[in-house]
Amino acid sequence: MTLVKRILLVDDEPRLVQLVRDYLEHGGFGVVTAGDGPTALRAASTQHPDLIVLDLALPGLDGLDVMRTLRKTSEVPIILLTARGEESDKIAGLELGADDYLTKPFRSVRRSWSPGCDRSSAGRMA
Numbered sequence: 001m002t003l004v005k006r007i008l009l010v011d012d013e014p015r016l017v018q019l020v021r022d023y024l025e026h027g028g029f030g031v032v033t034a035g036d037g038p039t040a041l042r043a044a045s046t047q048h049p050d051l052i053v054l055d056l057a058l059p060g061l062d063g064l065d066v067m068r069t070l071r072k073t074s075e076v077p078i079i080l081l082t083a084r085g086e087e088s089d090k091i092a093g094l095e096l097g098a099d100d101y102l103t104k105p106f107r108s109v110r111r112s113w114s115p116g117c118d119r120s121s122a123g124r125m126a
Contacts, residue, residue, distance in 0.1 A: 006030040008049035010040040010066070011081065012058055016104070020053065020081075037061025044070055056082040056093070064096060071097040 007024055011017050012035045021031045032047045034040040037060045044052065052070070056063035067078055077099045082089070085103040093101050 006032065006047065006049045006051075008032050008034065008040065008043050008047060008052045010034045010037075010043075010052065010058065010063070011055040012036060013055075035059075037063065037066045040066050041069055044074070044076070049076060052076055052078045053081050054078055054098075056080060056084050056089070064092065067093070067096050067098060 007029050009017060009020055009024070009031055010033070011020075014035075017033055017035070021033060024031050032043050032049060034043045035058075037058045039060075040052075040054070040058070041061070043049075054063050054066060058066065063080065063082065067080075070076065070078070078097065080093045080098045080101045081104065082093075082101075083104045090101045
């Protein structure tokens with residue numbers, strides 16, 4: 001099993017990008033960001049990410065169109081992270097090749113446990 005090393009995070013909400021980027025970098029991943037569809041496609045072709053976290057509602061080119069274009073030449077895993085929570089949106093995203101579909105808003109649990117630490121304080125809601 002190979003570990004994910006570089007993640008392309010595509011979203012046009014700067015606060016969300018910063019939050020997710022901080023968590024991923026804290027986890028040891030390299031993070032490349034894009035705020036619109038055309039920039040996402042350029043970053044995917046030049047940065048060769050191991051995983052893409054993709055919003056659907058993007059300026060310039062919709063996330064579904066970004067995924068359609070990527071799937072023509074790449075099998076990179078794609079996780080959709082979007083406010084579109086309708087069942088039809090989920091089905092469309094997964095049928096087009098997404099590997100998972102997460103809806104916003106979301107709550108994350110941060111793992112802060114380390115050996116020698118009391119496990120009861122390992123997870124904190126962020």
